[in-house]
Amino acid sequence: MLHINKIRDNRDSYIEQLKIKNFDAFTLIDAVIFKDDERKVTQQKADELLSKANQLAKQIGELYKTGKVAEANILKKESSAIKESSKTLQTKQGELEKKIQDILVQIPNIPHPTVTEGKSDADNVTLKEVGAIPTLMEGAKPHWELTSDYNLIDFELGNKITGAGFPVYVNKGAKLQRALISYFLDKNTDAGYIEYLPPHLVNEASGFGTGQLPDKEGQMYHAIEDDLYLIPTAEVPVTNFFRDVIVKEFPIKCTAYTPCFRREAGSYGKEVRGLNRLHQFDKVEIVQVQHPEKSYETLDVMVQHVASILDELELPYRILKLCGGDLSFTAALTFDFEVYSAGQERWLEVSSVSNFESYQANRLKLRYKDDNGKTQLCHTLNGSALALPRIYAALIENNQTAKGIIIPKALHPYTGFDIIK
RNA sequence: GGAGAGAUGGCAGAGUGGUCGAAUGCGGUGGUCUUGAAAACCAUUGUACAGCAAUGUACCGGGGGUUCGAAUCCCUCUCUCUCCGCCA
Numbered sequence: 001m002l003h004i005n006k007i008r009d010n011r012d013s014y015i016e017q018l019k020i021k022n023f024d025a026f027t028l029i030d031a032v033i034f035k036d037d038e039r040k041v042t043q044q045k046a047d048e049l050l051s052k053a054n055q056l057a058k059q060i061g062e063l064y065k066t067g068k069v070a071e072a073n074i075l076k077k078e079s080s081a082i083k084e085s086s087k088t089l090q091t092k093q094g095e096l097e098k099k100i101q102d103i104l105v106q107i108p109n110i111p112h113p114t115v116t117e118g119k120s121d122a123d124n125v126t127l128k129e130v131g132a133i134p135t136l137m138e139g140a141k142p143h144w145e146l147t148s149d150y151n152l153i154d155f156e157l158g159n160k161i162t163g164a165g166f167p168v169y170v171n172k173g174a175k176l177q178r179a180l181i182s183y184f185l186d187k188n189t190d191a192g193y194i195e196y197l198p199p200h201l202v203n204e205a206s207g208f209g210t211g212q213l214p215d216k217e218g219q220m221y222h223a224i225e226d227d228l229y230l231i232p233t234a235e236v237p238v239t240n241f242f243r244d245v246i247v248k249e250f251p252i253k254c255t256a257y258t259p260c261f262r263r264e265a266g267s268y269g270k271e272v273r274g275l276n277r278l279h280q281f282d283k284v285e286i287v288q289v290q291h292p293e294k295s296y297e298t299l300d301v302m303v304q305h306v307a308s309i310l311d312e313l314e315l316p317y318r319i320l321k322l323c324g325g326d327l328s329f330t331a332a333l334t335f336d337f338e339v340y341s342a343g344q345e346r347w348l349e350v351s352s353v354s355n356f357e358s359y360q361a362n363r364l365k366l367r368y369k370d371d372n373g374k375t376q377l378c379h380t381l382n383g384s385a386l387a388l389p390r391i392y393a394a395l396i397e398n399n400q401t402a403k404g405i406i407i408p409k410a411l412h413p414y415t416g417f418d419i420i421k
Numbered sequence: 422g423g424a425g426a427g428a429u430g431g432c433a434g435a436g437u438g439g440u441c442g443a444a445u446g447c448g449g450u451g452g453u454c455u456u457g458a459a460a461a462c463c464a465u466u467g468u469a470c471a472g473c474a475a476u477g478u479a480c481c482g483g484g485g486g487u488u489c490g491a492a493u494c495c496c497u498c499u500c501u502c503u504c505c506g507c508c509a
């Protein structure tokens with residue numbers, strides 16, 4: 001959520017910059033400024049009346065103390081009248097505030113100046129490509145066949161007990177999954193991130209804090225009985241740790257492994273086959289809270305960090321800078337990582353590293369005190385380091401050999417085996 | 422699930438109708454003292470909105486009500502704690 005004062009100060013440039021996101025903000029921005037003007041006037045009037053009422057109440061108290069009941073009664077009447085009109089104004093003010101809020105949540109974050117125009121993911125800019133595309137042996141298979149051949153993942157069993165998109169990992173397939181989680185967490189904690197293991201269900205306030213609610217309500221599983229939401233990413237619980245917090249020291253660095261639950265309503269077909277898109281998947285997330293002046297520097301460091309993990313896993317990958325059209329509602333700048341999946345001969349997104357600037361912080365009321373002692377909004381950033389299923393898919397596809405699936409060296413200490421036969 | 426207690430500033434904790442944005446202690450910040458530090462002493466120390474400012478308004482878990490006036494009384498919701506039950 002953008003801050004109303006910033007919208008006021010930057011009206012024209014915001015409208016211009018949001019065009020990069022293919023978003024026509026003209027109507028909303030003018031509406032919100034108009035409503036805010038109205039709000040200010042209303043508040044001024046209401047405050048004035050309330051001030052008068054407070055004074056009268058004090059006088060009445062004095063009069064009672066000195067036994068001047070008759071005079072007090074006259075003032076009482078006056079006070080009642082004031083109270084009535086102030087109440088009307090306060091109601092109006094409340095309605096205006098709600099309306100302003102309603103509009104504000106509809107305006108996306110302002111893209112960073114370096115974000116280029118574009119309609120869809122086709123227009124993203126490839127910044128760099130690392131590692132050679134592997135040439136596989138004759139008869140190489142996509143992962144959904146490999147997982148079956150080597151008995152690593154039982155999709156059918158998942159179907160039986162839950163439904164499509166809920167795989168069951170088996171034997172070495174399960175061990176590999178666990179190894180990846182541990183490996184990622186260790187890489188992150190080695191880089192100074194504090195490890196957390198948060199709840200996998202959150203309340204409504206948390207869903208709102210990171211922007212899933214009210215806009216993306218349909219994406220989350222909702223446990224209606226208890227009014228709790230299954231998290232679609234660790235970003236939700238972890239970022240909400242800092243809701244209503246005034247931070248003392250930067251940066252705050254967190255990492256967390258969680259399963260992620262996504263309804264993905266309306267997805268089907270080849271694109272979502274096997275591990276490509278799931279309703280439940282595992283992900284290790286990194287989150288940082290940073291001083292506004294340092295957040296872009298931090299974004300680069302986070303990108304480097306994710307790249308270093310992929311280097312170590314010996315997976316060919318590319319880094320994309322998202323164009324305006326593909327940038328998420330809340331992000332100002334995002335870099336995507338895609339690994340090459342040789343069995344499917346396509347690139348798969350495995351990480352998305354973003355700077356949200358103060359967009360989330362404004363909703364969260366996540367602030368710090370500047371040198372003048374004034375409270376200011378922090379910047380928040382997050383990224384996957386990393387999302388498991390597609391890494392898993394690329395790993396087994398790219399490393400399939402006639403002898404079996406070769407496990408990269410970096411994982412040996414975690415798996416305890418170096419090949420799956 | 423049953424019974425009871427509670428929710429106050431960064432923390433602890435007082436406050437049952439007016440002079441309470443809120444005692445006191447701890448913590449934080451600034452200063453005095455000191456070669457330096459500690460101790461001691463003094464001062465200061467919540468957030469948001471409106472305003473150039475002075476200042477005003479709102480907030481004592483959330484919402485509503487009574488009253489001229491509510492942290493304080495009433496209703497309601499949420500959460501926490503204790504005991505019992507159940508249980509990994």
